Each structure stands twice: as C-alpha cells, then as structure tokens.
Amino acid sequence: MDSSNKNLVLRILLTISLVLVAEAAHESRGIPSEEEKKEMERQLKAINKPAIKSFKTEQGEIFDCIDIHKQLAFDHHLLRNHSVKLKPTSVPKWPITYDNKGQKVGPMQLQLKGISCPHGTVIVKRTTIQDLINSQHLKSIGFNIPRHVLSQGSNIDLSGHHFATADYDYDNVAGVTGNINLWDPQVSHDQVSLATMAIAGGPKIEQLASISVGWMVNPLLYQDHIHLYTYWTADGYNKTGCYDIRCPGFVQVSKRIPLGVLLQPVSVYNGTQKEMDLSLHQDRVTGDWWLIFGGVNVGYWPQSLFIASGLVKGADLASWGGQVYSPKTEKSPIMGSGHFPKEGFGKAAFVNNIHIMNGKGEALIPQIYTIETHESSPNCYKAKFVHDEDEPWIRAVYYGGPGGC
Numbered sequence: 273m274d275s276s277n278k279n280l281v282l283r284i285l286l287t288i289s290l291v292l293v294a295e296a297a298h299e300s301r302g303i304p305s306e307e308e309k310k311e312m313e314r315q316l317k318a319i320n321k322p323a324i325k326s327f328k329t330e331q332g333e334i335f336d337c338i339d340i341h342k343q344l345a346f347d348h349h350l351l352r353n354h355s356v357k358l359k360p361t362s363v364p365k366w367p368i369t370y371d372n373k374g375q376k377v378g379p380m381q382l383q384l385k386g387i388s389c390p391h392g393t394v395i396v397k398r399t400t401i402q403d404l405i406n407s408q409h410l411k412s413i414g415f416n417i418p419r420h421v422l423s424q425g426s427n428i429d430l431s432g433h434h435f436a437t438a439d440y441d442y443d444n445v446a447g448v449t450g451n452i453n454l455w456d457p458q459v460s461h462d463q464v465s466l467a468t469m470a471i472a473g474g475p476k477i478e479q480l481a482s483i484s485v486g487w488m489v490n491p492l493l494y495q496d497h498i499h500l501y502t503y504w505t506a507d508g509y510n511k512t513g514c515y516d517i518r519c520p521g522f523v524q525v526s527k528r529i530p531l532g533v534l535l536q537p538v539s540v541y542n543g544t545q546k547e548m549d550l551s552l553h554q555d556r557v558t559g560d561w562w563l564i565f566g567g568v569n570v571g572y573w574p575q576s577l578f579i580a581s582g583l584v585k586g587a588d589l590a591s592w593g594g595q596v597y598s599p600k601t602e603k604s605p606i607m608g609s610g611h612f613p614k615e616g617f618g619k620a621a622f623v624n625n626i627h628i629m630n631g632k633g634e635a636l637i638p639q640i641y642t643i644e645t646h647e648s649s650p651n652c653y654k655a656k657f658v659h660d661e662d663e664p665w666i667r668a669v670y671y672g673g674p675g676g677c
Contacts, residue, residue, distance in 0.1 A: 304405065312404045319344055319399045319518075326398075327387045331495065334398040335530055337389035343396065348520035350576045358525055359569050361557040364447050364635040366627050369666050373617055374545040374624070377454060377537065378566040379529055382500075389527035394571075396517055396524060397532045403493075403518065434604055434677060435648050436655035437468075437593030438669035440628060442642035444586040445471055447553030447629030452592075453622045454538045454546040456498045457489055459605040464490045464597040466501070467608065467621065467671075469550060472589045474582025480508045481581035483561055483573060485550055487535055498535045500548075502563065504573055506581040524571040531570070541609060542618050549625070554586060556633050586631050592623040593655055593671045604652060608672025613656035616670070624658075624668035637667055645669065652677040 304312065321343060323336035345351055389395050450469045457465045466488040474480035481504075488494065488501040493515060504521060505513030516531035517524065524531070539545045551564045559575030561583065578584050598604040608621025626643075629635045645655040653673035658665055 304401075309401070312401050315404055316399060316401065318347065321396075323398075324390060324393050329534075331534065333495075333534075335387060335395055336398050337393040337395055337527065340392060340394045340525065343394060343524055344517055344520050345523045346520070348577070350579075351520065351523075351574060354523070354574060354576070356523060356525070357555075357558065357560065357572065360553070360555045360560070360562045360572070362555055362633070363564075364449075364551070364553050364629045364633070366449055366551070366625075366635045367637050369625055369637075373665075374451065374453065374539075374547040376451070376566065377535065377546050377548050379568045381537075382529055382533055382535065382565075391527075393527055394524040395527050395530045397530050399518060432598055432600055432604070433595070433648065434597075434607065434653050434675075435593065435595040435646070436607065436653040436671040436673070437591045437595075438623075438626070438643050438645050438655055438657050438671075439592075440590040440638055440643050441588060442638070444631035445473075445588070445590045445628055446556075446586040446631055446633065447551065447635065448590045448592075449549075449551035449553075449625060449627045450592050450623045451547040451549050451625040452486055453608070453624075454487060454498060454535055454548060455609050455621055456538045457606045457608070457610060459489050459491065459596075460598075460602060461491045462599050463602065463605045464488065465594070465605050465607055466490070466596070467594050467623065468591065469552065469623065470589075470591045471552060471587035472582070472591075473587035474508075479581045481506045481578050481583040481587075483552060483583070485552060485563060487548070494532065494534075498538060500529075500531060500533050500535055500565075502531055504577075506578050506583070512577070521577055522571055522573055526568060526570045529565055529568060529570050539609070539621075541611070545618060547622075547624070553629055554583075559584065590628060592626055592669050594621060594653070596653070596675065598675075604649075604675040604677040606673070606675045607653045610672065610674050612654050612673050613670030614654075620670045621672040622658075622668055622670045624665045626667040626669065643667075649677045 321338045325337040327335050452467050459465050468484050468486040470484035472482035483504045485502045487498045503515050549566050554561050560572040562572045563570045594607040596607045611619050613620045628638050640659045645657050655671040658668040
C-alpha cells in the first residue's frame with residue numbers, strides 16, 4: 273500500500289465510525305421488541321461486571337468500581353489467560369518543549385466529585401440498554417465500507433465526512449503524544465465533532481489496525497458535551513473494536529480516569545485555553561499499546577489483540593486534528609472552536625507538543641518535511657502545521673472551521 277493510499281485509508285478509517293453512529297440515527301430508530309430487550313438484558317449482565325461501589329453523576333451517568341481482574345476486557349477470547357500489567361515496563365522520554373500558553377486539564381480535575389474507588393478496583397462507565405441499541409446500529413451498517421475504499425479508490429462517497437489533520441507516515445511509529453485543546457462545540461442529535469490523535473498500520477485493509485484517542489461531542493454516544501473517547505479496531509472495522517469499553521479489549525488500570533468521562537473545564541474564545549496531555553506508545557517489552565493521560569496510566573490494548581493485524585510491531589501512520597460528521601440533510605457542524613487556523617492562539621483549536629517515538633524506541637520531534645496537512649473541505653475546515661519559526665510551539669497543528677458544508 274503506497275503512501276497516498278495509506279493516508280486515504282487512515283482518514284477513511286478514522287471517519288468510518290462517525291458514519292456508523294450518525295447514520296444509524298436515521299436508519300434505525302425503532303423500539304426494540306420484547307425478545308430483543310431480553311437479549312439486551314442478557315448482554316448487560318455480561319458487560320456490566322459486579323460493582324464493589326457505584327456512583328451516579330449530576331448528568332445521570334453511572335460509574336462502577338469493579339475488580340481489576342474481573343473487568344470486561346478478559347471476556348475476549350485472546351485475553352482469558354492475560355495477566356494484568358499495572359504500568360508499562362517502559363515509558364518514552366518525550367522531548368522537553370516549553371508551553372506556557374494553555375492550561376492543562378489534569379487527572380485530578382477529571383476525578384468525579386465524591387467518587388473514590390478502593391484499592392484493587394478500576395472505574396468504568398456503566399453500559400445501558402440505550403448504549404446497546406446504539407452499538408447494534410453500529411454493527412448493522414457500514415462495516416463493508418473499508419473494503420470499498422481500496423476497490424473504488426477516489427470514487428468513495430465521503431459526503432457528510434469532513435476532516436482537517438496533520439499526518440505523519442515517514443517511518444515506523446511506536447508512540448505519539450499531543451496536547452489536545454478542549455472545546456465543546458454545539459452539534460445536533462445526529463452530528464459528531466471531535467479532536468483526535470491516532471495511529472494505524474497494516475499491509476491491507478482486512479489487517480489494518482487503528483487506535484484513536486481524544487475528545488468527542490456525540491449525543492448518541494455521550495448524551496451531550498465533550499467526553500474523553502477512544503476507538504480501536506484490528507481488522508478495518510469489520511468484526512473487531514469499539515468505542516471505549518463497549519466491548520472486550522481495552523484493559524483499564526486507573527481507578528481515577530474512566531473512558532467516556534466528561535471533560536471540564538473547556539476553552540473560551542479569545543480567553544483561557546484548556547488542553548489535555550495524551551500519549552499512546554507501544555511497550556518495548558510486552559508490545560502492549562498504553563494510553564497515558566497527564567502522566568497517569570489509564571490502561572492499555574494488549575498486543576495479542578493485534579497479532580493478525582498491523583499494530584504488532586509499531587504503526588505506519590500517525591494523525592492529529594479534527595473531524596466532523598453530519599447527515600446529508602443537515603449542514604455540517606463546527607469543528608474545534610468553529611474558527612479557522614489563521615486566527616491563531618486563543619481563537620483556533622490546536623494540538624501542540626506533537627512528538628513521535630520511532631521503531632528504535634527514540635522519542636523525537638518529527639522533522640518538518642515528515643508531516644503534511646490534509647483538508648477534505650477547505651471552504652469549511654482548514655489545518656495549519658506550526659513549526660520552529662511559528663510561535664508559540666515547535667510542532668503543532670491549528671485546525672477547524674465554522675462548518676456549513
């Protein structure tokens with residue numbers, strides 16, 4: 273797969289999940305039958321493990337503290353004999369860059385009020401019947417689209433999908449980092465707007481694996497406002513993968529930061545800028561892919577999930593930026609802050625502190641020529657790569673726009 277095709281496939285794969293969520297709202301809103309409800313109740317019992325403690329937030333979401341050794345991840349047939357790792361054996365020594373512009377939202381600010389899980393447990397968001405309904409919609413449509421990407425090439429119908437990203441595909445990637453600016457864009461019930469950092473790899477679409485992390489506004493998944501999200505697949509979104517912990521796979525180790533948590537506070541236009549520090553890296557000893565938030569180990573995707581795919585020995589691609597989705601019947605929503613990159617700091621959304629770890633385990637500031645920006649709809653959304661001579665950062669991307677496409 274040549275470089276141009278890889279870039280296309282990455283952006284398709286990173287947007288495909290948006291289609292699965294948003295189009296489902298139009299295609300299937302029926303009320304489940306009694307038989308379907310019973311099956312969902314059975315699934316809920318399997319997904320929601322026995323809670324040692326439970327908490328309900330002001331937004332009505334329920335979080336459970338569950339035994340770290342009895343979490344959903346270990347229902348995966350490849351993980352039934354898996355031994356939990358509480359921390360990675362190796363952590364990249366990311367280059368020190370100076371950033372005194374934005375204010376970081378750290379793990380302590382995300383710790384849910386009044387929630388404290390006991391030792392030996394992890395915190396997870398409880399799955400509801402509505403979550404399962406949405407998951408069924410995801411599985412019922414669109415999973416053959418990635419194969420269509422390769423067979424049809426430039427004839428892909430991307431109407432409704434829009435992205436503005438900075439992409440790296442110069443060398444093997446064993447880790448990425450970025451400080452993602454936090455915004456809370458307004459979207460309709462069927463729309464999606466997100467900021468992402470992602471890695472992907474694989475020789476062909478059926479073996480293409482991807483992990484993406486960041487924030488997302490998606491009413492079908494998270495009711496409203498901005499939430500921490502993850503998504504993974506090991507086979508081009510065919511049979512594997514899901515958001516957060518809605519299927520077995522991701523091993524949670526943090527008892528403070530659950531996937532899908534509400535992110536607060538957020539940035540103010542022409543005011544205080546908020547950002548979160550995320551990193552993804554592959555452990556040099558175990559091969560597991562670790563998610564770290566503000567220096568806290570959230571959890572990992574075990575290497576065994578990707579044995580037959582493209583993330584066993586690093587990734588081929590990395591990407592930072594924004595994406596949106598809207599049904600064809602609606603104008604596309606805002607991306608990021610809703611303003612173009614030319615407005616700069618305090619007004620345009622950004623991802624700064626962009627670094628990569630190469631296949632040798634070296635954490636590096638990527639060379640300028642190794643990163644390219646891509647804009648699917650430049651009239652509505654743009655991306656601007658910021659480097660050495662551009663203050664205030666060494667490597668960053670401004671992205672976003674007002675939408676309306």
